[in-house]
Amino acid sequence: MDFNLSKEQELIQRAAREFAEKYIEPIGHQIDVENSIPPEIISGLGELDMFGIPFAEEYGGAGSGYSSYVLAMEQFGSASSGVAMILSAHTLGLGAISVFGTEEQKKKYMPKCCKGEHIASFAFTEPGTGSDPKQIATTATKEGDFYILNGTKRFISNAGFPGPLVLMAKETESGRVTAFIVEKFCEGYSISEPWEKIGMHGGPLLDIYLENVKIPAENLLGQSGFGYPILQLGISYGKVGVSSTALGGLLASYKEAVKYAKEKTHRDEPIGKFATIKVAIADLAEKYEASKWLVYRLGYLADTLKDPMQFAKEAALAKDFVCEEMINASRICMNVHGSYGLMKDYKAERIYRDSIMGSQVEGVSDMQKMIVAGVILGMK
Amino acid sequence: MNIVVAMKQIPDLQQIRIRNRQPVFEDVPLTLGPIDKNALEAAVAIKEQLEAQVTVLSAGDENVEDTVKEALAAGADQCYLVLDDALKNAESSVTAEVLAAALKQMEDKPDLILFGEGSGDNYSGQVGSRVAAILDLPQVGYASAIEVGEGKAVVTRSLENCEEVVEVTLPAVVTVIAGINEPRIPSVSQILKAGRKPKEIVEPDELNLDLENAKTDTLSNLAPETQRKRVVVKSVDELIQALTSEALIGR
Numbered sequence: 177m178d179f180n181l182s183k184e185q186e187l188i189q190r191a192a193r194e195f196a197e198k199y200i201e202p203i204g205h206q207i208d209v210e211n212s213i214p215p216e217i218i219s220g221l222g223e224l225d226m227f228g229i230p231f232a233e234e235y236g237g238a239g240s241g242y243s244s245y246v247l248a249m250e251q252f253g254s255a256s257s258g259v260a261m262i263l264s265a266h267t268l269g270l271g272a273i274s275v276f277g278t279e280e281q282k283k284k285y286m287p288k289c290c291k292g293e294h295i296a297s298f299a300f301t302e303p304g305t306g307s308d309p310k311q312i313a314t315t316a317t318k319e320g321d322f323y324i325l326n327g328t329k330r331f332i333s334n335a336g337f338p339g340p341l342v343l344m345a346k347e348t349e350s351g352r353v354t355a356f357i358v359e360k361f362c363e364g365y366s367i368s369e370p371w372e373k374i375g376m377h378g379g380p381l382l383d384i385y386l387e388n389v390k391i392p393a394e395n396l397l398g399q400s401g402f403g404y405p406i407l408q409l410g411i412s413y414g415k416v417g418v419s420s421t422a423l424g425g426l427l428a429s430y431k432e433a434v435k436y437a438k439e440k441t442h443r444d445e446p447i448g449k450f451a452t453i454k455v456a457i458a459d460l461a462e463k464y465e466a467s468k469w470l471v472y473r474l475g476y477l478a479d480t481l482k483d484p485m486q487f488a489k490e491a492a493l494a495k496d497f498v499c500e501e502m503i504n505a506s507r508i509c510m511n512v513h514g515s516y517g518l519m520k521d522y523k524a525e526r527i528y529r530d531s532i533m534g535s536q537v538e539g540v541s542d543m544q545k546m547i548v549a550g551v552i553l554g555m556k
Numbered sequence: 557m558n559i560v561v562a563m564k565q566i567p568d569l570q571q572i573r574i575r576n577r578q579p580v581f582e583d584v585p586l587t588l589g590p591i592d593k594n595a596l597e598a599a600v601a602i603k604e605q606l607e608a609q610v611t612v613l614s615a616g617d618e619n620v621e622d623t624v625k626e627a628l629a630a631g632a633d634q635c636y637l638v639l640d641d642a643l644k645n646a647e648s649s650v651t652a653e654v655l656a657a658a659l660k661q662m663e664d665k666p667d668l669i670l671f672g673e674g675s676g677d678n679y680s681g682q683v684g685s686r687v688a689a690i691l692d693l694p695q696v697g698y699a700s701a702i703e704v705g706e707g708k709a710v711v712t713r714s715l716e717n718c719e720e721v722v723e724v725t726l727p728a729v730v731t732v733i734a735g736i737n738e739p740r741i742p743s744v745s746q747i748l749k750a751g752r753k754p755k756e757i758v759e760p761d762e763l764n765l766d767l768e769n770a771k772t773d774t775l776s777n778l779a780p781e782t783q784r785k786r787v788v789v790k791s792v793d794e795l796i797q798a799l800t801s802e803a804l805i806g807r
């Protein structure tokens with residue numbers, strides 16, 4: 177067993193940390209208030225290949241696997257969970273193309289996405305369903321060599337950036353759910369204003385309206401009726417992003433609490449001298465370390481596990497644990513800050529609002545437990 | 557044009573712990589000196605303007621082979637390493653002998669040899685000048701800008717009270733200050749390609765060097781004691797006065 181990072185992984189982690197500390201952290205509050213991320217951040221991340229870490233070099237990726245991806249995502253998530261959300265949803269969408277796409281589809285869509293010039297999306301959720309593919313109401317009607325798409329997709333990350341969108345729709349003829357690649361901003365594609373979320377500000381979440389969007393039949397992803405397996409595997413990979421973003425939140429909680437415990441004084445002594453604060457710091461260290469190794473291991477498993485069911489279990493397990501621990505950690509961090517932690521002047525306040533996001537997306541925590549137990553017991 | 561950048565492996569200063577005022581070096585990750593990274597960035601910037609090849613030169617223990625990937629990721633084309641355990645804590649004069657011997661040995665004769673003004677750990681600031689003396693090359697120190705022309709370089713030196721612009725014929729040694737530039741962050745692809753770049757590794761005896769007595773023993777290495785002054789002020793005016801009397805503002 178080897179817990180050491182390779183020199184390359186160490187350097188990728190350091191590159192992400194340096195970029196996060198130098199360019200994202202100083203504007204973390206601004207991103208939160210304005211609910212948007214300056215384009216220089218996106219282009220800077222693109223230049224460093226952060227949009228293509230796990231994807232194959234032949235399609236423009238860095239070819240460094242999910243084990244490197246989690247290291248970078250942790251650093252971005254620590255500085256701004258909104259920035260991490262963009263990368264996470266992008267990697268989910270692009271991951272589906274990279275696993276299920278044809279050679280032509282991969283050559284066409286991946287290189288620009290890996291450079292961050294295009295940003296990918298993945299659209300399953302609708303006003304009527306967030307967990308049940310049977311209830312999908314968006315339709316795909318075959319007309320000769322084309323499909324005509326109609327419907328509304330809800331809560332779609334990155335819907336406002338140009339790039340490919342992996343979309344789940346029901347084929348009108350067969351009633352089966354199929355995945356398609358749609359180019360965002362094509363004719364008939366329109367978007368809502370961004371949703372105003374409690375946290376993860378800057379991570380754009382919009383609704384998508386599809387009105388007679390005409391796409392060539394070759395834009396079908398995988399096979400006809402293959403939507404559900406694409407959704408399941410895609411979401412499992414997506415949980416690697418959500419977990420590592422939450423790990424970044426744990427790291428931020430830990431760092432902010434340690435800083436405050438050393439800075440804030442009572443009767444000329446730092447509050448870190450109090451037993452209560454010591455317990456809080458130890459709790460944070462334990463939660464961070466346990467979550468870190470679970471997430472790093474999940475990155476490794478994403479690169480190595482072959483059985484999609486086993487991977488689904490591992491991803492659900494890590495995502496549930498780490499996202500819940502981020503909530504606990506942000507609460508402890510807030511306690512260390514006392515009333516100051518409630519104020520927007522302190523990062524603890526932002527981390528606390530961000531922390532609730534991870535446990536709700538890509539299936540709430542209880543749904544993760546259903547997946548974990550279902551695989552362990554062999555019962556659905 | 558061949559540019560050689562001499563870089564020293566040091567412990568990552570941000571991760572050194574202090575216990576009883578003594579630095580603890582055990583289990584601290586290794587990196588390259590921060591000002592050495594400025595020197596490398598200066599070389600890469602020149603390379604982006606002219607046809608140039610950037611070689612990193614480093615002397616140290618076997619870990620350097622891994623540590624140097626950082627420089628190869630940040631734009632160096634190749635590296636030349638002198639590896640021996642005895643070089644780990646070598647004293648400045650020994651390091652200078654080793655680097656000078658390596659520079660003489662290099663197939664592509666260097667036109668410009670860059671150093672950081674001082675190393676990230678000891679900051680004795682001697683190696684660059686010593687190498688220039690051994691090789692009988694002109695040296696320019698405290699460089700804050702370098703412009704390379706035909707057979708010469710124009711170097712701006714940032715001195716305490718003024719800037720001095722000098723012209724130097726190549727080959728020359730230039731030692732740079734941290735303010736010369738901001739080193740780039742390497743991209744993920746560059747990091748992954750670093751290990752595949754050409755490297756030449758030699759041992760000291762291949763350079764006809766004898767490293768007996770190369771090591772310095774550090775007898776004491778203490779963190780400075782900071783005494784808080786605990787000045788109490790009652791008004792902004794008093795604060796300004798206190799800061800002025802400490803020469804912290806209003807100079």
Ligand SMILES: Cc1cc2nc3c(=O)[nH]c(=O)nc-3n(C[C@H](O)[C@H](O)[C@H](O)COP(=O)(O)OP(=O)(O)OC[C@H]3O[C@@H](n4cnc5c(N)ncnc54)[C@H](O)[C@@H]3O)c2cc1C
Nearest residue numbers: 265298299300301305306307331332333537538539540543
């Ligand atoms: C920041 C953010 C980003 C997002 N990005 C995207 C995106 O890019 N693409 C996308 O498609 N969606 C995205 N979503 C949507 C998100 O994935 C869905 O909201 C989520 O899957 C839950 O769906 P829902 O809100 O409709 O809840 P529902 O599915 O209606 O669930 C409501 C509750 O019922 C429970 N429940 C539902 N079904 C069952 C069942 N069978 N058994 C037991 N309990 C059940 C759930 O556990 C939950 O507690 C995003 C959401 C957020 C907040």
